[in-house]
Amino acid sequence: MTAEPISPTSGALRHRGGWWSGDRAFRTTTLACGGLVLAVLAAIALFLVVQALPAFRADSTSFWTTRTWQPDATPAVFGIAAVAFGSLLSSAIALLLAFPVAVGVALFITEMAPRRVANLLGYLTDALAAVPSVVFGLWGLYWLVPRLTPLQQWLADHLGFIPLFSAPQGVPSPSRSIFAVSIVLAIMILPIIAAMSRETIRQVDPQIKEAALGLGATRWEVVRTAVLPVSRAGLFGAVILGLGRALGETIAVALVLGISFDVNAHLLVPGKNTIAANIATQFGEAGSTGRAALIASGLVLFAMTMVVSLLARWMLGREARRRGASR
């Protein structure tokens, strides 16, 4: 995904000794910072693994398939099946909802809006990121969920034949479901994805766009052929940041979701849980095994982010190689 970086020595340039030291200082400083970041992040990862180990020893059942969460009971019975499922489900839906809207907003601001208005509109979408997560949680709980419930009931009534939308015992009023939580999460990650996408799309070489326009392409075709393909890398970065936020969001989910430790695909009824919300709700009262178990679940969260990131990088790499592009 990253091309061979151009460096002044790659053409065997040679100059007087003066600027070598400047470059060496630059290289040393950036290397030091890079190394520091790696050291800190690796230390955190190590710290977490050490803290999580007692949990694996104490668990009397399978960590991967158990749904309940009772790490401080005797015997300790806990597993990540329910919380990991919920994390994946809620984040996937949130991304599915937020990504098209965010890219649409970014395109609207860069392609369609008049210049002066575009800046203002950019500020508007950025302002959404200024809202703290606890406010989203409270707003979701008190304002949004009661108003979403009629929609959820309609969906269950009319589209209930699709398992995702079925509600065997009806949709309660209000329904603090994964559907509602995903919408709140989508709103929270929207400004991140939109801001990054906007910057990426803005940097697309105007010559390519003009060439396409000159050939008689409509706006849609310009975007489809000239803008989006070259923006893949930046959009991918935006998605990763948005996904990270969605997976790691604790308090908003903890406040809005009607939590239970089930694994099912019914989006419209209260229930299920996420890893981050579980950590947020259980940490304060957990005993030592409980804390270790929560940290272990945090490690699973990392594994998820890692898998998605590696997968996406691989897909992007394949795409780039297929097109023969250098970037």
Next chain:
Amino acid sequence: MALAGAVAVTACGSNNNTGNGGTVAATGSASGSCSAAQLTGGGSSFQAPMEQAWSASFLSNCPQVHVNYNSVGSGAGIQQFGQGTVDFAGSDVTMKPDEQRTADNRCGGAPAIHLPVTAGGVAVAYNLPDVKNLRLTAATVAGIFQGTITRWNDPVLAADNPGATLPNIPIVVFHRSDGSGTTAVFSAYLKAAAASSWKLGSDKTLNWPVGQGAKGNEGVSAGVNQTKGGITYTEQAFAEQHKLTTALIKNAGGSFVPLTSANVSRALETAQLSGTGNDLKATIDYKPAAADAYPISTVSYVIVCSHYPSSFGADKVAALKSYLDYAVGAGQQTAAQLGFAPLPPAMATKDRAAIAAVNAS
């Protein structure tokens, strides 16, 4: 530019809240020293409103003693006390053996002791607009929260409530999604009073077979507030704030008792203080027989060292003792208006003796 702004910001605030909601001096003066000290306490959110009220009114007695209490949860509070980062912990349940060992270590080998500082009741709150004064027994509560009783017009409920029109709607149970001392007390009551029907044990987190989890007393109360037919267990103050109707619970004497501060105090009169010496661990009697005793009542503790190591500082110990003495003495007068109950006088006396015995090297 940003730094200048930050400096400017730090110049214009005040800690002086007289006239801005700050309390005037509480009745009764603090005994003991008022030397300047910063005390940090953390733990139970159940007792947090009392701690914050005491911290506020104690300022009038000792303006130099700053007490910060943060409700991080009993488990975290005990952990942080054991690690020495907080000076005292608040907890709704007594420490487990390994926690006790860690706490004793922190105290340099001297035992860490429990001091009951406040009391309160757990309300069973429900949302049925046409039903006031719902009467519940321990067995029905156990049945509702385990999912064996699923509709409001169940015959068992109707039998206990002859005059009420119970609608034919499902019972929507709300329980705590987070670990909670309130859950621990509620389940301890059911384990004692409905032993044959209650299967979930007693702990801060339970493996609930039915119902939705909601975060905090706020979450469960709001849930019931929004849901017709909802029911939950919550602290008295939250039920009052969300204007939820609370049920009358049948105690061992056969009376259906409402939740009031007086009824909680009455129930705690039969609590036994176990624990050696000044460690005042209370064994709550969840089956009180007195006619006005509310059975789902509990105390909440502060955990301190009976003897602090010299590194802690003699001034801090003196300030802590003054603060706690105030809390279990004059500070009990604000309990009722905050939704708590004052400690039974006998318990408070033992408390003050234990506090007076706390010392430092």
Next chain:
Amino acid sequence: MTGPVASGLRAAPGWRETRRRVTDRAFRAALLLAFLAAVAPLLLVLGYTVYRGASHLSAAFLTHSMAGVPPSSAGGGIYHAIVGTVEMVLLSSLISVPVGLLAALYLTEFGRGWLPRSIRFFVDVMTGIPSIVAGLFVYAFLVLGLHRGYSGFAGALALAVLQLPVVIRASEDMLNLVPDALHEASYALGIPQWRTVLSVVLPTSAAGLTTGVMLAVARVTGETAPLLLTSFDNTFINNNPFSGPQSALSVFIYNSAQQAYAPAVDRAWAAALTLIVLVIALYAGARILARRSALRQR
């Protein structure tokens, strides 16, 4: 056969042309809809916050702490929380932005090899870190390990840990958008790498980098869990972030909103409104700074 070319310039458009136009119209409509879908939640959330909080804002509220005011009483203020948030976010950004930017520069300017790949890998993984983990880490090493106790600085460190992946990820992407041609031109003129970065790469990506910094700031101003473990909380004003517990707006909102007493909940919403306004002001300041530095380069 009719087609747009075969039928001449003034002929009626063929079905292909119509389809292209219709798709284009649909596309524009979709963009507009997306924009409205993005703005609506903002207005709703902001409106709700204003509705619940605006009436409880006052000068006294902004200039007093909660000292002496029990949670059940009206009165008191959030000055101590404002000080804490401002100091902690400033400190954490002062740490994470330079380090993150330099690390991102390392990745883009010297990007091959095992070290850059490992850094990218860890950064990607850490974008999903649950915030409490950052607090745990700083608690274990600073508060507990070095026996420094609770402090605003510990809180700032925890926030910096959360900001780092965002800064690096965003900056790397923005720096990668600078065309190679600019690099090449600069080197062809004999300008050393570090000067190129300073005078060509950074100014070109200034707008994007500012966005990345703003995202990082936004990431942490609302964080509660890591602060509970590091800066704890304080009802009194503490102007010194290096010693003693400090309050923060996020912690204040979180604690007050879940209280049983209406005055506490009212204060929480007023504090939430204050926090949002504060962050938007930070954004505006950052954008103005970026625009001014970009203009100066021209």
